[in-house]
Amino acid sequence: MKFTKEHEWAKLEGGIVTVGITDYAAHQLGDVVFVELPAVGSKVTMGATFGTIESVKTVSDMYAPVGGEVVGVNEDLESNPALVNESPLDAGWIVKIKVADAKEFDQLLSEDDYKKICE
Amino acid sequence: MNKTPLCAVHEKHGGRMIDFSGWYMPVQYSSIIEEHNTVREAAGLFDLFHMGEFWLTGPDALKNVQKIVTQDAEALSDRQIAYSPMCRPDGSIVDDLLVYRWNAEKFLLVVNASNMEKDFNWIKSQLEGDVKFTDESAKTGLIAIQGPKAEAILQKLTRQRLKPIKFYWFTSGKVVDVDCIISRTGYTGEEGFELYYAAEHSEKLWNALMEAGKDDGLKPIGLGARDTLRLEARLMLYGNDISDNTTPIEANLNWTVKFNKGAFNGSDVLKKQKDQGVTKTLVGFELAKGPAARHGYPIVKDGAKVGEVTSGTMAPALKKNIGLGYVPPALSAIGTILDIEIRGKNYPATVIETPFYTRARS
Numbered sequence: 001m002k003f004t005k006e007h008e009w010a011k012l013e014g015g016i017v018t019v020g021i022t023d024y025a026a027h028q029l030g031d032v033v034f035v036e037l038p039a040v041g042s043k044v045t046m047g048a049t050f051g052t053i054e055s056v057k058t059v060s061d062m063y064a065p066v067g068g069e070v071v072g073v074n075e076d077l078e079s080n081p082a083l084v085n086e087s088p089l090d091a092g093w094i095v096k097i098k099v100a101d102a103k104e105f106d107q108l109l110s111e112d113d114y115k116k117i118c119e
Numbered sequence: 120m121n122k123t124p125l126c127a128v129h130e131k132h133g134g135r136m137i138d139f140s141g142w143y144m145p146v147q148y149s150s151i152i153e154e155h156n157t158v159r160e161a162a163g164l165f166d167l168f169h170m171g172e173f174w175l176t177g178p179d180a181l182k183n184v185q186k187i188v189t190q191d192a193e194a195l196s197d198r199q200i201a202y203s204p205m206c207r208p209d210g211s212i213v214d215d216l217l218v219y220r221w222n223a224e225k226f227l228l229v230v231n232a233s234n235m236e237k238d239f240n241w242i243k244s245q246l247e248g249d250v251k252f253t254d255e256s257a258k259t260g261l262i263a264i265q266g267p268k269a270e271a272i273l274q275k276l277t278r279q280r281l282k283p284i285k286f287y288w289f290t291s292g293k294v295v296d297v298d299c300i301i302s303r304t305g306y307t308g309e310e311g312f313e314l315y316y317a318a319e320h321s322e323k324l325w326n327a328l329m330e331a332g333k334d335d336g337l338k339p340i341g342l343g344a345r346d347t348l349r350l351e352a353r354l355m356l357y358g359n360d361i362s363d364n365t366t367p368i369e370a371n372l373n374w375t376v377k378f379n380k381g382a383f384n385g386s387d388v389l390k391k392q393k394d395q396g397v398t399k400t401l402v403g404f405e406l407a408k409g410p411a412a413r414h415g416y417p418i419v420k421d422g423a424k425v426g427e428v429t430s431g432t433m434a435p436a437l438k439k440n441i442g443l444g445y446v447p448p449a450l451s452a453i454g455t456i457l458d459i460e461i462r463g464k465n466y467p468a469t470v471i472e473t474p475f476y477t478r479a480r481s
Binding site: 030031034052056 | 408411433462
């Protein structure tokens, strides 16, 4: 699992990167009440916004850790956005991106480097 | 940043501290939604030390109160309270406040923390005759206990009988051994009380209340839930729903404007607005599922901007997105469909009755 300084995690399996927000980010945001997901089939660019996540008090952009095509979104978040708080690294995942350039994934932060950002 | 005497207590409870108009205050402890529902279902405790407490005393106190607020303080009984806007002669709102009447020569005015200095200077500039005006905010603690269990919890700590205190009335008495003003008021839409006392007793009072309420599920509540609670009950937030650029008539606070008491600051302009109509009026709306409406978002009709959202949130007890905003009166009827522009996209919203939430009365 890799991380971004915008507090997302990314996991690469068979050319597909699953993306969510970190435990730290979920805790900082507080109760998530809405997640605006991209359309399946849309293209995203590394570092560009692909969606929005809202807590009771805040609205935050989410940034694509890698570029590529959105091949899946977590539709459970539409009815239960609190999954992001309950299980940010698992059931609260947000999108799956078919990575265009695997080198982009390699550039992401390691867990140790990410932890330093959160301190 | 200003700190409340309960700062260390909030940190101990796990409060996430933020800067709220210069005050170091807890925005939440566990979760805004959980805290919100605790107040709706059990009881919550709020540290409101940051609010301002001004005293107006002397033979001409009543006359001055009558001039500066839109409510009728002469019609109040002793120990009764009024919620009132305070207007300038042009009808614009300086602040909204609570007016506590001891008697015709003694009033307590409770004002918003963010407006304290502005209010003090404004009131001072308006005073006439034999009256003394003091700011006791720094010495005065304020704790609110709100929710269906609030009365039972507070009753454990005071010999003063709470049941006979009616909504928007107060008494004085000891809670534990601390002298308090015990006021049946609040900013949540629930039953509850607010206690004013000498600030040095803050920890003792807070801890006694927490202990007395532990079996009833009493929890500390942060500013985040305070905002969602007040919005469900359509209670105004100064700086959002009312401001220097709005009047009580525009805000649909007509019930707080008492024209039959004689002239007061703003009475001419407000009377004219009441008789001839306004150009904007505050409405409540709900949105279909999706993103929340928030302060400053455009309200759109047929592609043209017609107003702005003043407050908006996901409403935890109602489980839907609600908001308030100013629109032209022609678009204010219940059932009117508007759009809220959120990040460049329009989302339909329907004008609905307010308050959004009303507690079940026992």
